[in-house]
Amino acid sequence: MSNTSLVSVLHRLKQVTATGSDSALAGVLGVSPQTLSSWKVRDSIPYAFCIDAAERHAVSLDWLLLGLGSPARTPVTTTEPSATELLELLQGLSPADLQTIRLQVVDKLRLQELERRLDELSAAVPSA
Structure with a gap:
């Protein structure tokens, strides 16, 4: 089984949410158990749920989604x-x-120079 499979992602979600069952995980994620089941059937979880879970539980998305590095x-x-x-x-x-x-960096420096010159020109033009 791959670290990036949905089963692995759900396992890591259960770890960070301290849930032991799909039903409990669904409750913590704020979705119905049927929704979680449909994710399993499709072998896909909405990225937004992963981002939200990572933010709420202060874990790395690399770890949550790919199993890489530290949580x-x-x-x-x-x-x-x-x-x-x-x-x-x-x-x-x-x-x-x-x-x-x-x-x-070169582009950024060029833009800063243009902005500086624009400010100079704007200051030189009398306001209406």
Whole structure:
């Protein structure tokens, strides 16, 4: 059985919700047992339910959907990353990924320059 099969996803959902049965899991997810049964028949669960469960139970979507890594979600930092931290992260990327990031940075800098020039021009034009 694959880690990405619906049965595996439902098993991980039962783990994080501390439910032992499909009926109990359906109750925690806010769906009827028949809905859960239809997901099994179709071998598909709506992605929105997985996102909601991951958010509510603070688990990683990679773990919930794919069985990869740790169940614990990596906290999102709100502090600005240092240049050193960014360089360390960039070192792990492929040349193609680095080129993509480079192009995006160049585009962002170009847009910032255009916005700066637009602000200067707008300030120079008398308001009506």
